[in-house]
Amino acid sequence: MSALFARQALASLSRTKPSSLRLPLKAAPAAYLAARRRCFSVSLNLLEKRYTESHEWVEVSDDKKSCTIGISQHASQELGEVVFVELPEKGTELESNVELGTVESVKAVGEVLAPVSGTVTEVNEALVQDPELLSDDPEGTGWLVRLEAGDFSAAESLMSPEEYNEHLKAHQD
Numbered sequence: 001m002s003a004l005f006a007r008q009a010l011a012s013l014s015r016t017k018p019s020s021l022r023l024p025l026k027a028a029p030a031a032y033l034a035a036r037r038r039c040f041s042v043s044l045n046l047l048e049k050r051y052t053e054s055h056e057w058v059e060v061s062d063d064k065k066s067c068t069i070g071i072s073q074h075a076s077q078e079l080g081e082v083v084f085v086e087l088p089e090k091g092t093e094l095e096s097n098v099e100l101g102t103v104e105s106v107k108a109v110g111e112v113l114a115p116v117s118g119t120v121t122e123v124n125e126a127l128v129q130d131p132e133l134l135s136d137d138p139e140g141t142g143w144l145v146r147l148e149a150g151d152f153s154a155a156e157s158l159m160s161p162e163e164y165n166e167h168l169k170a171h172q173d
Contacts, residue, residue, distance in 0.1 A: 049139065050115070050158035053167065057139060058115040058155050065149045066121065071103065071112060074168055076138035079105040082131040087144055092120045096154045100145065103134065115158060118150025 049057040055075035060067040076082070084104040094100050094114040101112045123145050127133050134142040159167060 049161060050155045051161070051164035051167075052113065052115045052158055054113055056113055056115050058152075058158065060116075060152050060155050064152055066146060067116060067118065067152055067155065068143050068146050069100070069112075069115060070143040071134070071138050072164070073138055075110070076135055076142070079103060079110060080107045080135070081105055082134040085127050085131045085134060085144075087123045087128060088120050090120055090123060094118060094120060094147065094150070096151065103131075105135075112144065114147075116147065116150060116152050116154045118147030118152070120145050121148045122146040 049059045051057050051072060055072040055078075056069060057072055058067050058069050082103055082105045085101065086104075087101040088094065094117055096115065096117045097113055099111045100114040103110050103112060124133075124143050127142060127144065136142065
């Protein structure tokens with residue numbers, strides 16, 4: 001199977017698929033044929049983060065049943081080195097615009113507000129163990145919590161990445 005993937009990688013890198021790299025149809029295993037038919041189509045709107053004026057972000061899943069919440073890169077830079085993160089427990093009901101936790105850095109302690117309401121289904125335990133993840137990658141591995149089905153309609157009124165960047169420019173000191 002690995003030789004097959006090597007041939008595919010070589011063929012895709014060259015952008016031209018010489019017939020010597022192609023496998024005869026009858027020699028191709030079923031997994032290869034299934035993989036060739038796999039097509040992933042994702043709307044960029046569905047994965048777009050939305051931002052609050054208080055520098056939290058929310059990313060609602062395409063099925064509108066769950067979302068991920070974190071703090072923005074800007075907030076992380078303003079806080080500096082994060083030394084402690086307090087997050088809610090699984091099963092906690094969160095209301096929109098109510099504190100969901102706190103982030104403590106060497107400079108300050110900041111409260112994190114929930115941009116949307118819902119039930120906490122997952123807490124980033126890696127972040128609790130290693131708070132520096134929040135400083136390193138706040139909009140990736142430094143996410144805070146995941147929520148399940150609440151009122152995610154509030155996310156639609158939040159700022160897009162472009163609007164958020166404009167907001168930051170307008171409020172620079």
